[in-house]
Amino acid sequence: MFSLTNKKIQKSRMWKYFIDATVGIINEEGIKNVTIRKVADRAGYNSATIYNYFSELSHLVFFASMKLLKGYTEDVAKCMDKGKTPLDKYILAWECFCKHSLQKPDIFHAVFIMDLGDQPDELIKRYYEVYPAELINIPEDLKPILIERNMTKRGKSILQSAANEGQINENQIDDLNEITILIWQGMLTNILNNRLDYQLEEAELLIMRYIKQFVDSAKTTNNSVH
Incomplete structure (x- = not known):
């Protein structure tokens, strides 16, 4: 139970890293300029890691837009x-x-x-x-x-x-x-x-x-x- 809770917390934390990075790009460059590579670089992870949490770029843009x-x-x-x-x-x-x-x-x-x-x-x-x-x-x-x-x-x-x-x-x-x-x-x-x-x-x-x-x-x- 404890490990499952830890995994959920870790997943939420990673989501927030990538979503916050996407929000930053949208605010600075516009939504059309969001790419997986830019988000990964800004969050400090490689592009492949993002796909462990988001199945496609549109979902990441969606969540960032929700925050906005x-x-x-x-x-x-x-x-x-x-x-x-x-x-x-x-x-x-x-x-x-x-x-x-x-x-x-x-x-x-x-x-x-x-x-x-x-x-x-x-x-x-x-x-x-x-x-x-x-x-x-x-x-x-x-x-x-x-x-x-x-x-x-x-x-x-x-x-x-x-x-x-x-x-x-x-x-x-x-x-x-x-x-x-x-x-x-x-x-x-x-x-x-x-x-x-x-x-x-x-x-x-x-x-x-x-x-x-x-x-x-x-x-x-x-x-x-x-």
Whole structure:
């Protein structure tokens, strides 16, 4: 039992060495310039050692990007706390998500869009196993959402709560969820490809305008805006 505990501690320590090295490279050179060799050199190990802990480079970039999302995870909890209803929280969560993601498009792409191979949904859970302290100040009802990488599932859980309270029509949940995600992905893609013709603040407002329009269209009669 003792040896197993020691092995787990050693593995977590090695993970942190490589993740911290990757974070340093991202901050200094950008996410596109991360390589296994650079990470190994920075951490003081050879490249082969990294593959004992990470099956591919994308996973290492993912974990480093998760660490760089800390500001967002702290901010979204505060933002959602201001909402009185599930639908309020849904809008506030998207506002926070848009603000942070448009400022760090490469990081959010690495976490939520990038191809991570097999079992990508397990990676966030693994991350918080290594960095459990990052969830300490997160409300219990928000933790299941934050440890979910799949954006469809993240949004659907809040919309289901809104439907349960009669705020939106249940048969609109899937369409509304998919449309809002596609709007955000389209804008993020434009930013990553340098095809944005306006400022980030304008892009954020545009995304939220569309999201709010579709949310209003999904509201039940009693909750419709007059």
